[in-house]
Amino acid sequence: METIKVKRLVTFFYNPKNLISYELCSISLTFIVLFWLLKFVWTRRNLYASARKLPGPCGLPIVGSAYKFLGDASDIYKGLDNLFSEYKNEVLFKAWFGTKLFYCTTDPKIFDTVLTSPNALRKEPFYSLGDKLFGGGIFSQKSVPKWRRNRKLVTPAFNSQMLNSFTEVFVQHSDELIELMKQYESKKDVDLNDLISRYALKTICDTAMGINVDTESEGFNFNHWIDRALEIVIERIFNIYYHSDVIFYNSALGKEFIELCNKSRFFTRQVIVKKRQQMEEEKKNKALYYESEELNRLTFIDILLKVTYEDDKSYFTDEEIVDETITLMVAGSDTTSTASTFVLVLLGMHQDIQEKVLAEILEVAGAERSMSANDLPELKYLERVIKETLRLFPVGPILARTLDGDINVGHHVLSKGASICLAVLRLHRSEKYWPNALKFDPDRFLPQNVAKIQPGSYVPFSHGPRNCFGLRYAMITMKVMLATILRRYKIFTDYKSIEEIDVKCSVVIRPINGYKLRYESREY
Numbered sequence: 001m002e003t004i005k006v007k008r009l010v011t012f013f014y015n016p017k018n019l020i021s022y023e024l025c026s027i028s029l030t031f032i033v034l035f036w037l038l039k040f041v042w043t044r045r046n047l048y049a050s051a052r053k054l055p056g057p058c059g060l061p062i063v064g065s066a067y068k069f070l071g072d073a074s075d076i077y078k079g080l081d082n083l084f085s086e087y088k089n090e091v092l093f094k095a096w097f098g099t100k101l102f103y104c105t106t107d108p109k110i111f112d113t114v115l116t117s118p119n120a121l122r123k124e125p126f127y128s129l130g131d132k133l134f135g136g137g138i139f140s141q142k143s144v145p146k147w148r149r150n151r152k153l154v155t156p157a158f159n160s161q162m163l164n165s166f167t168e169v170f171v172q173h174s175d176e177l178i179e180l181m182k183q184y185e186s187k188k189d190v191d192l193n194d195l196i197s198r199y200a201l202k203t204i205c206d207t208a209m210g211i212n213v214d215t216e217s218e219g220f221n222f223n224h225w226i227d228r229a230l231e232i233v234i235e236r237i238f239n240i241y242y243h244s245d246v247i248f249y250n251s252a253l254g255k256e257f258i259e260l261c262n263k264s265r266f267f268t269r270q271v272i273v274k275k276r277q278q279m280e281e282e283k284k285n286k287a288l289y290y291e292s293e294e295l296n297r298l299t300f301i302d303i304l305l306k307v308t309y310e311d312d313k314s315y316f317t318d319e320e321i322v323d324e325t326i327t328l329m330v331a332g333s334d335t336t337s338t339a340s341t342f343v344l345v346l347l348g349m350h351q352d353i354q355e356k357v358l359a360e361i362l363e364v365a366g367a368e369r370s371m372s373a374n375d376l377p378e379l380k381y382l383e384r385v386i387k388e389t390l391r392l393f394p395v396g397p398i399l400a401r402t403l404d405g406d407i408n409v410g411h412h413v414l415s416k417g418a419s420i421c422l423a424v425l426r427l428h429r430s431e432k433y434w435p436n437a438l439k440f441d442p443d444r445f446l447p448q449n450v451a452k453i454q455p456g457s458y459v460p461f462s463h464g465p466r467n468c469f470g471l472r473y474a475m476i477t478m479k480v481m482l483a484t485i486l487r488r489y490k491i492f493t494d495y496k497s498i499e500e501i502d503v504k505c506s507v508v509i510r511p512i513n514g515y516k517l518r519y520e521s522r523e524y
Protein backbone atom coordinates (compact mmCIF):
# COMPACT_ATOMS: atom_id res chain seq x y z
CA MET A 1 0.00 0.00 0.00
CA GLU A 2 2.75 2.42 1.05
CA THR A 3 4.90 1.59 -2.01
CA ILE A 4 1.92 2.30 -4.32
CA LYS A 5 1.50 5.75 -2.74
CA VAL A 6 5.22 6.54 -3.14
CA LYS A 7 5.14 5.39 -6.77
CA ARG A 8 2.17 7.65 -7.50
CA LEU A 9 3.97 10.60 -5.95
CA VAL A 10 7.12 9.95 -7.96
CA THR A 11 5.10 9.68 -11.22
CA PHE A 12 3.30 12.92 -10.32
CA PHE A 13 6.54 14.86 -9.97
CA TYR A 14 8.10 13.25 -13.07
CA ASN A 15 5.18 14.43 -15.16
CA PRO A 16 6.33 17.88 -16.48
CA LYS A 17 2.71 19.11 -16.66
CA ASN A 18 2.14 18.46 -12.96
CA LEU A 19 5.48 19.96 -12.06
CA ILE A 20 4.53 23.27 -13.67
CA SER A 21 1.21 23.45 -11.81
CA TYR A 22 2.98 22.46 -8.58
CA GLU A 23 5.54 25.23 -9.06
CA LEU A 24 2.80 27.70 -9.88
CA CYS A 25 0.95 26.72 -6.73
CA SER A 26 3.97 27.16 -4.49
CA ILE A 27 4.92 30.48 -6.09
CA SER A 28 1.38 31.85 -5.61
CA LEU A 29 1.28 30.58 -2.04
CA THR A 30 4.63 32.26 -1.30
CA PHE A 31 3.30 35.51 -2.77
CA ILE A 32 0.12 35.33 -0.70
CA VAL A 33 2.09 34.74 2.51
CA LEU A 34 4.55 37.53 1.64
CA PHE A 35 1.70 39.91 0.79
CA TRP A 36 -0.06 39.07 4.07
CA LEU A 37 3.18 39.59 6.03
CA LEU A 38 3.89 42.92 4.33
CA LYS A 39 0.32 44.09 4.98
CA PHE A 40 0.62 42.97 8.62
CA VAL A 41 3.90 44.89 9.07
CA TRP A 42 2.67 47.94 7.10
CA THR A 43 -0.56 48.36 9.11
CA ARG A 44 1.49 48.14 12.32
CA ARG A 45 4.28 50.50 11.21
CA ASN A 46 3.29 53.09 13.83
CA LEU A 47 3.62 50.48 16.56
CA TYR A 48 7.12 49.51 15.43
CA ALA A 49 8.16 53.17 15.13
CA SER A 50 6.83 53.89 18.62
CA ALA A 51 8.47 50.77 20.09
CA ARG A 52 11.85 51.60 18.55
CA LYS A 53 12.02 54.81 20.59
CA LEU A 54 11.58 52.97 23.89
CA PRO A 55 13.87 50.78 25.97
CA GLY A 56 12.75 47.25 26.73
CA PRO A 57 13.57 43.63 25.97
CA CYS A 58 13.63 42.80 22.22
CA GLY A 59 12.05 39.41 22.76
CA LEU A 60 12.09 36.42 20.43
CA PRO A 61 10.38 36.31 17.03
CA ILE A 62 6.66 35.44 17.27
CA VAL A 63 6.58 34.90 21.07
CA GLY A 64 8.25 38.17 22.10
CA SER A 65 9.00 38.11 25.85
CA ALA A 66 6.14 35.72 26.62
CA TYR A 67 8.60 32.96 27.57
CA LYS A 68 9.54 34.99 30.68
CA PHE A 69 6.10 34.47 32.22
CA LEU A 70 5.62 30.72 32.05
CA GLY A 71 4.40 28.80 35.09
CA ASP A 72 1.72 29.28 37.69
CA ALA A 73 0.32 32.56 39.08
CA SER A 74 3.36 33.00 41.41
CA ASP A 75 5.93 32.48 38.64
CA ILE A 76 4.00 34.83 36.37
CA TYR A 77 3.94 37.65 38.89
CA LYS A 78 7.62 37.08 39.67
CA GLY A 79 8.40 37.30 35.92
CA LEU A 80 6.49 40.57 35.63
CA ASP A 81 8.07 42.02 38.74
CA ASN A 82 11.57 41.10 37.48
CA LEU A 83 10.84 42.84 34.19
CA PHE A 84 9.74 46.00 36.00
CA SER A 85 12.84 45.80 38.26
CA GLU A 86 15.09 45.56 35.20
CA TYR A 87 13.62 48.82 33.83
CA LYS A 88 12.93 50.49 37.15
CA ASN A 89 14.64 53.71 36.11
CA GLU A 90 12.53 54.09 32.98
CA VAL A 91 9.33 56.13 33.00
CA LEU A 92 8.01 54.01 30.15
CA PHE A 93 9.33 50.85 28.52
CA LYS A 94 8.09 48.33 25.99
CA ALA A 95 7.58 44.58 26.04
CA TRP A 96 6.41 42.40 23.16
CA PHE A 97 4.00 39.71 24.22
CA GLY A 98 3.59 37.49 21.18
CA THR A 99 3.04 40.03 18.42
CA LYS A 100 1.35 42.45 20.79
CA LEU A 101 3.10 45.64 21.92
CA PHE A 102 2.71 46.51 25.60
CA TYR A 103 3.76 49.82 27.07
CA CYS A 104 4.75 49.31 30.70
CA THR A 105 4.87 51.99 33.35
CA THR A 106 4.80 52.92 37.02
CA ASP A 107 4.64 56.64 36.34
CA PRO A 108 1.70 58.39 38.09
CA LYS A 109 1.37 61.05 35.37
CA ILE A 110 1.02 58.37 32.69
CA PHE A 111 -1.45 56.46 34.93
CA ASP A 112 -3.51 59.62 35.24
CA THR A 113 -3.43 60.44 31.51
CA VAL A 114 -4.25 56.90 30.40
CA LEU A 115 -6.97 56.12 32.94
CA THR A 116 -8.82 59.35 32.16
CA SER A 117 -8.43 59.12 28.38
CA PRO A 118 -11.46 58.25 26.20
CA ASN A 119 -8.98 56.25 24.09
CA ALA A 120 -8.27 53.80 26.90
CA LEU A 121 -11.74 52.77 28.03
CA ARG A 122 -11.46 49.25 26.72
CA LYS A 123 -9.94 46.54 28.90
CA GLU A 124 -7.02 44.66 27.36
CA PRO A 125 -8.55 41.91 25.11
CA PHE A 126 -6.81 39.26 27.26
CA TYR A 127 -9.63 39.80 29.76
CA SER A 128 -11.92 38.02 27.29
CA LEU A 129 -9.97 34.79 27.89
CA GLY A 130 -12.11 34.63 31.03
CA ASP A 131 -15.36 35.06 29.09
CA LYS A 132 -16.63 31.57 29.89
CA LEU A 133 -16.83 32.75 33.49
CA PHE A 134 -17.92 36.40 33.29
CA GLY A 135 -19.19 36.68 29.70
CA GLY A 136 -19.77 40.34 28.84
CA GLY A 137 -20.30 41.49 32.43
CA ILE A 138 -19.58 45.14 33.16
CA PHE A 139 -16.00 44.47 34.34
CA SER A 140 -14.80 42.82 31.13
CA GLN A 141 -17.36 44.22 28.63
CA LYS A 142 -15.55 44.74 25.30
CA SER A 143 -18.04 47.11 23.71
CA VAL A 144 -17.60 50.62 25.11
CA PRO A 145 -21.20 51.77 24.29
CA LYS A 146 -22.64 48.64 25.95
CA TRP A 147 -20.37 49.09 28.99
CA ARG A 148 -21.40 52.75 29.28
CA ARG A 149 -25.11 51.89 29.01
CA ASN A 150 -24.92 49.10 31.60
CA ARG A 151 -22.79 51.05 34.05
CA LYS A 152 -25.21 53.99 33.92
CA LEU A 153 -28.11 51.62 34.42
CA VAL A 154 -26.86 49.86 37.57
CA THR A 155 -24.97 52.69 39.33
CA PRO A 156 -28.13 53.99 41.13
CA ALA A 157 -28.29 50.66 42.99
CA PHE A 158 -25.35 51.95 45.06
CA ASN A 159 -26.55 55.51 45.80
CA SER A 160 -26.06 57.03 49.28
CA GLN A 161 -29.59 56.23 50.44
CA MET A 162 -29.18 52.59 49.39
CA LEU A 163 -25.72 52.34 50.99
CA ASN A 164 -27.02 53.64 54.32
CA SER A 165 -29.86 51.15 54.21
CA PHE A 166 -27.30 48.31 53.76
CA THR A 167 -25.57 49.01 57.09
CA GLU A 168 -28.06 46.87 59.00
CA VAL A 169 -27.33 43.90 56.72
CA PHE A 170 -23.56 44.38 57.15
CA VAL A 171 -24.01 44.45 60.93
CA GLN A 172 -26.18 41.31 60.95
CA HIS A 173 -23.72 39.29 58.84
CA SER A 174 -20.69 40.61 60.77
CA ASP A 175 -22.30 39.36 63.99
CA GLU A 176 -22.80 35.95 62.36
CA LEU A 177 -19.17 36.00 61.23
CA ILE A 178 -17.75 36.56 64.71
CA GLU A 179 -19.94 33.76 66.05
CA LEU A 180 -18.54 31.49 63.32
CA MET A 181 -15.00 32.57 64.23
CA LYS A 182 -15.45 31.26 67.81
CA GLN A 183 -14.74 27.65 66.78
CA TYR A 184 -11.26 28.50 65.41
CA GLU A 185 -10.19 30.76 68.29
CA SER A 186 -6.49 30.45 69.26
CA LYS A 187 -5.90 27.95 66.44
CA LYS A 188 -2.81 28.52 64.28
CA ASP A 189 -2.99 29.43 60.58
CA VAL A 190 -6.75 29.77 60.48
CA ASP A 191 -8.05 30.36 56.94
CA LEU A 192 -9.78 33.51 58.07
CA ASN A 193 -10.00 34.66 54.47
CA ASP A 194 -12.34 31.76 53.75
CA LEU A 195 -14.72 32.87 56.54
CA ILE A 196 -14.48 36.52 55.49
CA SER A 197 -15.14 35.62 51.81
CA ARG A 198 -18.30 33.86 52.88
CA TYR A 199 -19.36 36.99 54.81
CA ALA A 200 -18.59 39.16 51.78
CA LEU A 201 -20.55 36.95 49.37
CA LYS A 202 -23.48 36.74 51.74
CA THR A 203 -23.61 40.53 52.10
CA ILE A 204 -23.33 41.28 48.39
CA CYS A 205 -26.12 38.75 47.62
CA ASP A 206 -28.28 40.16 50.40
CA THR A 207 -27.73 43.85 49.58
CA ALA A 208 -27.46 43.80 45.78
CA MET A 209 -30.07 41.11 45.27
CA GLY A 210 -32.13 40.77 48.41
CA ILE A 211 -31.28 37.06 48.45
CA ASN A 212 -30.14 35.12 51.47
CA VAL A 213 -27.43 32.66 50.39
CA ASP A 214 -26.49 29.88 52.76
CA THR A 215 -22.71 30.17 52.53
CA GLU A 216 -22.13 28.12 55.68
CA SER A 217 -23.65 24.93 54.32
CA GLU A 218 -21.39 21.96 53.82
CA GLY A 219 -20.01 21.74 50.31
CA PHE A 220 -20.35 25.47 49.74
CA ASN A 221 -17.47 26.19 47.47
CA PHE A 222 -18.33 29.16 45.25
CA ASN A 223 -15.41 31.27 46.50
CA HIS A 224 -12.94 28.42 45.97
CA TRP A 225 -14.21 27.75 42.43
CA ILE A 226 -13.81 31.42 41.57
CA ASP A 227 -10.37 31.56 43.19
CA ARG A 228 -9.10 28.65 41.15
CA ALA A 229 -10.84 29.82 37.95
CA LEU A 230 -9.18 33.25 38.21
CA GLU A 231 -5.81 31.60 38.75
CA ILE A 232 -6.35 29.57 35.58
CA VAL A 233 -7.36 32.72 33.64
CA ILE A 234 -4.00 34.28 34.56
CA GLU A 235 -2.10 31.14 33.56
CA ARG A 236 -3.96 31.13 30.25
CA ILE A 237 -3.31 34.82 29.56
CA PHE A 238 0.43 34.41 30.04
CA ASN A 239 0.80 31.17 28.09
CA ILE A 240 0.31 32.18 24.45
CA TYR A 241 -0.28 28.58 23.34
CA TYR A 242 -3.37 28.57 25.53
CA HIS A 243 -4.75 31.56 23.64
CA SER A 244 -5.97 29.04 21.09
CA ASP A 245 -9.37 27.73 22.22
CA VAL A 246 -8.64 24.34 20.63
CA ILE A 247 -5.41 23.84 22.58
CA PHE A 248 -6.70 25.29 25.85
CA TYR A 249 -10.07 23.56 26.04
CA ASN A 250 -8.47 20.20 25.19
CA SER A 251 -5.88 20.57 27.94
CA ALA A 252 -6.39 19.40 31.53
CA LEU A 253 -6.31 23.04 32.66
CA GLY A 254 -8.99 24.01 30.13
CA LYS A 255 -11.24 21.15 31.21
CA GLU A 256 -10.82 22.11 34.86
CA PHE A 257 -11.68 25.71 33.94
CA ILE A 258 -14.87 24.71 32.12
CA GLU A 259 -15.98 22.63 35.11
CA LEU A 260 -15.35 25.54 37.50
CA CYS A 261 -17.22 27.97 35.22
CA ASN A 262 -20.18 25.61 34.89
CA LYS A 263 -20.43 25.15 38.65
CA SER A 264 -20.08 28.88 39.42
CA ARG A 265 -22.58 29.95 36.76
CA PHE A 266 -25.02 27.24 37.86
CA PHE A 267 -24.87 28.60 41.41
CA THR A 268 -25.43 32.16 40.09
CA ARG A 269 -28.37 31.02 37.94
CA GLN A 270 -29.94 29.49 41.06
CA VAL A 271 -29.62 32.84 42.86
CA ILE A 272 -31.41 34.55 39.96
CA VAL A 273 -34.14 31.90 39.81
CA LYS A 274 -34.70 32.34 43.56
CA LYS A 275 -35.02 36.09 43.06
CA ARG A 276 -37.48 35.70 40.19
CA GLN A 277 -39.62 33.33 42.26
CA GLN A 278 -39.59 35.83 45.11
CA MET A 279 -40.66 38.58 42.69
CA GLU A 280 -43.52 36.48 41.28
CA GLU A 281 -44.78 35.83 44.81
CA GLU A 282 -44.70 39.51 45.73
CA LYS A 283 -46.25 40.50 42.40
CA LYS A 284 -49.43 38.61 43.28
CA ASN A 285 -50.22 41.42 45.71
CA LYS A 286 -49.47 44.28 43.33
CA ALA A 287 -50.31 45.27 39.77
CA LEU A 288 -46.64 45.97 39.09
CA TYR A 289 -43.71 44.57 41.07
CA TYR A 290 -41.98 47.93 40.81
CA GLU A 291 -44.20 50.64 42.26
CA SER A 292 -43.08 54.06 41.03
CA GLU A 293 -42.20 55.33 44.52
CA GLU A 294 -39.79 52.43 44.93
CA LEU A 295 -37.82 53.12 41.77
CA ASN A 296 -34.95 54.88 43.53
CA ARG A 297 -34.68 51.97 45.95
CA LEU A 298 -34.23 49.19 43.42
CA THR A 299 -31.41 46.79 44.07
CA PHE A 300 -28.89 45.83 41.40
CA ILE A 301 -30.79 42.67 40.41
CA ASP A 302 -34.17 44.47 40.53
CA ILE A 303 -32.83 46.88 37.92
CA LEU A 304 -31.59 44.08 35.64
CA LEU A 305 -34.85 42.13 35.92
CA LYS A 306 -37.05 45.21 35.56
CA VAL A 307 -35.47 46.35 32.29
CA THR A 308 -35.50 42.81 30.96
CA TYR A 309 -38.93 41.53 31.96
CA GLU A 310 -41.07 44.64 32.47
CA ASP A 311 -39.61 47.31 30.16
CA ASP A 312 -37.76 46.70 26.90
CA LYS A 313 -37.69 42.90 26.71
CA SER A 314 -34.54 42.82 24.58
CA TYR A 315 -32.33 44.69 27.07
CA PHE A 316 -30.52 41.65 28.47
CA THR A 317 -30.68 37.98 27.53
CA ASP A 318 -30.95 35.46 30.38
CA GLU A 319 -27.25 34.64 30.00
CA GLU A 320 -26.32 38.34 30.08
CA ILE A 321 -28.15 38.65 33.40
CA VAL A 322 -25.99 35.77 34.66
CA ASP A 323 -22.87 37.58 33.31
CA GLU A 324 -23.70 40.78 35.18
CA THR A 325 -24.71 38.98 38.36
CA ILE A 326 -21.65 36.73 38.63
CA THR A 327 -19.43 39.73 37.83
CA LEU A 328 -20.93 41.72 40.68
CA MET A 329 -20.82 38.75 43.06
CA VAL A 330 -17.09 38.35 42.44
CA ALA A 331 -16.14 42.06 42.07
CA GLY A 332 -18.13 42.88 45.20
CA SER A 333 -16.92 40.08 47.45
CA ASP A 334 -13.48 38.77 46.49
CA THR A 335 -12.09 42.31 46.61
CA THR A 336 -13.43 43.34 50.02
CA SER A 337 -12.56 40.00 51.61
CA THR A 338 -8.99 40.09 50.29
CA ALA A 339 -8.47 43.70 51.38
CA SER A 340 -9.97 43.07 54.85
CA THR A 341 -7.84 39.98 55.45
CA PHE A 342 -4.72 41.96 54.55
CA VAL A 343 -5.85 44.66 57.03
CA LEU A 344 -5.94 41.98 59.74
CA VAL A 345 -2.48 40.70 58.78
CA LEU A 346 -1.01 44.21 59.00
CA LEU A 347 -2.73 44.88 62.31
CA GLY A 348 -1.47 41.52 63.61
CA MET A 349 2.02 42.66 62.65
CA HIS A 350 1.57 46.15 64.19
CA GLN A 351 -0.02 45.62 67.62
CA ASP A 352 0.34 49.32 68.56
CA ILE A 353 -1.76 50.35 65.55
CA GLN A 354 -4.30 47.61 66.32
CA GLU A 355 -4.73 49.04 69.85
CA LYS A 356 -5.27 52.54 68.42
CA VAL A 357 -7.95 51.20 66.05
CA LEU A 358 -9.62 49.40 68.95
CA ALA A 359 -9.59 52.54 71.11
CA GLU A 360 -11.36 54.44 68.33
CA ILE A 361 -14.00 51.71 67.87
CA LEU A 362 -14.71 51.60 71.60
CA GLU A 363 -14.99 55.37 71.75
CA VAL A 364 -17.40 55.50 68.79
CA ALA A 365 -19.58 52.43 69.34
CA GLY A 366 -18.62 50.92 72.70
CA ALA A 367 -17.91 47.22 73.27
CA GLU A 368 -21.36 45.78 72.58
CA ARG A 369 -23.67 48.22 70.79
CA SER A 370 -24.47 47.37 67.17
CA MET A 371 -22.78 49.66 64.70
CA SER A 372 -25.00 52.19 62.93
CA ALA A 373 -24.63 54.14 59.68
CA ASN A 374 -23.86 57.28 61.77
CA ASP A 375 -20.88 55.61 63.47
CA LEU A 376 -19.06 54.86 60.24
CA PRO A 377 -17.79 58.35 59.30
CA GLU A 378 -16.39 58.57 62.86
CA LEU A 379 -14.13 55.57 62.33
CA LYS A 380 -11.49 57.81 60.75
CA TYR A 381 -8.38 55.98 61.93
CA LEU A 382 -9.78 52.64 60.76
CA GLU A 383 -10.39 54.24 57.36
CA ARG A 384 -6.75 55.37 57.20
CA VAL A 385 -5.66 51.83 58.11
CA ILE A 386 -7.76 50.41 55.25
CA LYS A 387 -6.36 52.98 52.80
CA GLU A 388 -2.78 52.26 53.84
CA THR A 389 -3.41 48.52 53.49
CA LEU A 390 -4.73 49.08 49.96
CA ARG A 391 -1.56 51.02 49.19
CA LEU A 392 0.69 48.17 50.26
CA PHE A 393 -1.57 45.39 48.96
CA PRO A 394 -3.73 46.83 46.15
CA VAL A 395 -6.36 44.23 45.28
CA GLY A 396 -5.67 44.77 41.55
CA PRO A 397 -1.84 44.85 41.41
CA ILE A 398 -1.81 45.24 37.60
CA LEU A 399 -4.24 47.10 35.35
CA ALA A 400 -4.23 46.67 31.58
CA ARG A 401 -6.00 48.63 28.86
CA THR A 402 -5.97 48.56 25.10
CA LEU A 403 -5.61 51.80 23.15
CA ASP A 404 -8.35 52.70 20.67
CA GLY A 405 -6.54 55.90 19.67
CA ASP A 406 -3.14 57.54 20.17
CA ILE A 407 -2.46 59.04 23.61
CA ASN A 408 0.13 61.75 24.09
CA VAL A 409 1.88 61.30 27.43
CA GLY A 410 4.25 64.24 27.00
CA HIS A 411 7.56 62.78 25.93
CA HIS A 412 5.97 59.95 23.92
CA VAL A 413 2.85 59.16 21.92
CA LEU A 414 1.31 55.82 22.83
CA SER A 415 0.13 54.22 19.61
CA LYS A 416 -3.38 53.10 18.82
CA GLY A 417 -3.56 49.29 18.68
CA ALA A 418 -1.01 48.74 21.46
CA SER A 419 -1.86 47.91 25.07
CA ILE A 420 -0.63 49.35 28.33
CA CYS A 421 0.27 47.60 31.55
CA LEU A 422 0.02 49.77 34.67
CA ALA A 423 1.94 48.27 37.59
CA VAL A 424 -0.14 49.51 40.54
CA LEU A 425 1.64 47.51 43.25
CA ARG A 426 5.06 48.77 42.20
CA LEU A 427 3.83 52.36 42.00
CA HIS A 428 2.25 52.10 45.46
CA ARG A 429 5.58 50.90 46.85
CA SER A 430 7.80 53.31 44.95
CA GLU A 431 10.18 55.22 47.23
CA LYS A 432 9.95 58.15 44.83
CA TYR A 433 6.30 58.79 45.69
CA TRP A 434 6.00 57.02 49.05
CA PRO A 435 9.05 57.71 51.25
CA ASN A 436 9.84 54.75 53.48
CA ALA A 437 7.40 52.87 51.26
CA LEU A 438 7.44 49.55 53.12
CA LYS A 439 6.52 51.15 56.43
CA PHE A 440 2.86 50.64 57.41
CA ASP A 441 1.90 54.19 58.30
CA PRO A 442 -1.85 54.98 58.22
CA ASP A 443 -1.10 58.65 58.93
CA ARG A 444 -0.01 59.09 55.33
CA PHE A 445 -3.76 59.50 54.83
CA LEU A 446 -4.28 62.27 57.41
CA PRO A 447 -6.07 65.16 55.63
CA GLN A 448 -2.97 67.39 55.82
CA ASN A 449 -0.82 64.64 54.25
CA VAL A 450 -3.30 63.61 51.55
CA ALA A 451 -2.78 66.99 49.87
CA LYS A 452 0.89 66.11 49.40
CA ILE A 453 0.23 62.81 47.61
CA GLN A 454 1.25 63.01 43.97
CA PRO A 455 -1.93 62.75 41.80
CA GLY A 456 -2.14 59.37 40.10
CA SER A 457 0.19 57.66 42.60
CA TYR A 458 -2.62 56.07 44.67
CA VAL A 459 -5.09 54.09 42.55
CA PRO A 460 -6.38 51.05 44.50
CA PHE A 461 -9.82 51.55 42.94
CA SER A 462 -8.35 52.53 39.56
CA HIS A 463 -9.22 56.00 38.30
CA GLY A 464 -11.26 57.76 35.62
CA PRO A 465 -14.55 56.72 34.03
CA ARG A 466 -13.80 52.99 34.31
CA ASN A 467 -12.86 53.08 37.98
CA CYS A 468 -14.47 50.91 40.64
CA PHE A 469 -18.07 51.90 41.25
CA GLY A 470 -18.15 49.86 44.47
CA LEU A 471 -15.67 52.13 46.27
CA ARG A 472 -18.09 53.55 48.85
CA TYR A 473 -19.87 50.22 49.27
CA ALA A 474 -16.48 48.57 49.90
CA MET A 475 -15.45 51.11 52.55
CA ILE A 476 -18.72 50.72 54.47
CA THR A 477 -18.86 46.93 54.45
CA MET A 478 -15.16 46.65 55.41
CA LYS A 479 -15.50 49.17 58.24
CA VAL A 480 -18.50 47.38 59.77
CA MET A 481 -16.95 43.94 59.49
CA LEU A 482 -13.46 44.93 60.68
CA ALA A 483 -14.79 46.98 63.61
CA THR A 484 -16.98 44.05 64.67
CA ILE A 485 -14.07 41.58 64.51
CA LEU A 486 -11.50 43.87 66.13
CA ARG A 487 -13.53 44.73 69.22
CA ARG A 488 -14.20 41.03 69.85
CA TYR A 489 -10.82 39.50 68.93
CA LYS A 490 -7.14 40.38 69.23
CA ILE A 491 -5.40 39.47 65.99
CA PHE A 492 -1.92 37.96 65.57
CA THR A 493 0.10 36.90 62.55
CA ASP A 494 3.30 34.92 62.12
CA TYR A 495 4.57 37.41 59.53
CA LYS A 496 7.21 39.71 60.99
CA SER A 497 7.54 42.19 58.14
CA ILE A 498 5.85 43.30 54.93
CA GLU A 499 8.88 42.15 52.88
CA GLU A 500 8.20 38.60 54.12
CA ILE A 501 4.77 38.48 52.47
CA ASP A 502 5.38 37.23 48.92
CA VAL A 503 2.42 37.88 46.68
CA LYS A 504 1.06 36.54 43.43
CA CYS A 505 -1.53 37.91 41.07
CA SER A 506 -4.54 35.68 40.37
CA VAL A 507 -6.32 38.68 38.81
CA VAL A 508 -6.58 39.80 42.46
CA ILE A 509 -3.57 39.86 44.78
CA ARG A 510 -2.94 36.84 47.02
CA PRO A 511 -0.23 35.97 49.57
CA ILE A 512 1.69 32.97 48.22
CA ASN A 513 2.06 31.44 51.70
CA GLY A 514 -1.37 32.28 53.07
CA TYR A 515 -2.35 34.91 55.65
CA LYS A 516 -0.93 33.11 58.77
CA LEU A 517 -3.52 34.55 61.15
CA ARG A 518 -4.55 33.67 64.71
CA TYR A 519 -6.88 35.43 67.12
CA GLU A 520 -7.92 35.44 70.77
CA SER A 521 -11.07 36.74 72.48
CA ARG A 522 -10.83 40.14 74.13
CA GLU A 523 -12.13 40.53 77.67
CA TYR A 524 -13.82 43.77 78.76
Ligand code: HEM
Pocket residue numbers: 123138139140151328331332333335336339390394395396399400459460461462465466467468469470471473474
Ligand atom coordinates in the same frame (compact mmCIF):
# COMPACT_ATOMS: atom_id res chain seq x y z
C1 HEM B 1 -11.56 46.82 48.51
C2 HEM B 1 -12.50 46.71 47.64
C3 HEM B 1 -12.36 46.94 46.17
C4 HEM B 1 -11.27 47.25 45.42
C5 HEM B 1 -9.84 47.48 45.91
C6 HEM B 1 -11.70 47.36 44.05
C7 HEM B 1 -10.87 47.68 42.99
C8 HEM B 1 -11.30 47.79 41.68
C9 HEM B 1 -10.44 48.13 40.57
C10 HEM B 1 -8.94 48.37 40.67
C11 HEM B 1 -11.20 48.15 39.46
C12 HEM B 1 -10.72 48.43 38.03
C13 HEM B 1 -10.20 47.15 37.42
C14 HEM B 1 -9.63 47.33 36.05
O1 HEM B 1 -9.66 48.41 35.48
O2 HEM B 1 -9.13 46.32 35.53
C15 HEM B 1 -12.54 47.81 39.85
C16 HEM B 1 -13.61 47.74 38.99
C17 HEM B 1 -14.86 47.35 39.38
N1 HEM B 1 -15.30 47.14 40.66
FE1 HEM B 1 -14.21 47.22 42.32
N2 HEM B 1 -13.04 47.10 43.99
C18 HEM B 1 -13.49 46.85 45.27
C19 HEM B 1 -14.77 46.57 45.64
C20 HEM B 1 -15.86 46.53 44.81
C21 HEM B 1 -17.23 46.34 45.23
C22 HEM B 1 -17.67 46.19 46.67
C23 HEM B 1 -17.99 46.32 44.09
C24 HEM B 1 -19.47 46.18 43.96
C25 HEM B 1 -20.34 46.54 44.84
C26 HEM B 1 -17.09 46.50 42.96
C27 HEM B 1 -17.47 46.50 41.65
C28 HEM B 1 -16.63 46.79 40.60
C29 HEM B 1 -17.07 46.78 39.21
C30 HEM B 1 -18.46 46.42 38.71
C31 HEM B 1 -15.96 47.14 38.44
C32 HEM B 1 -15.90 47.32 36.94
C33 HEM B 1 -16.19 48.78 36.63
C34 HEM B 1 -16.18 49.10 35.16
O3 HEM B 1 -15.48 48.44 34.38
O4 HEM B 1 -16.85 50.06 34.82
N3 HEM B 1 -15.81 46.63 43.43
N4 HEM B 1 -12.57 47.61 41.22
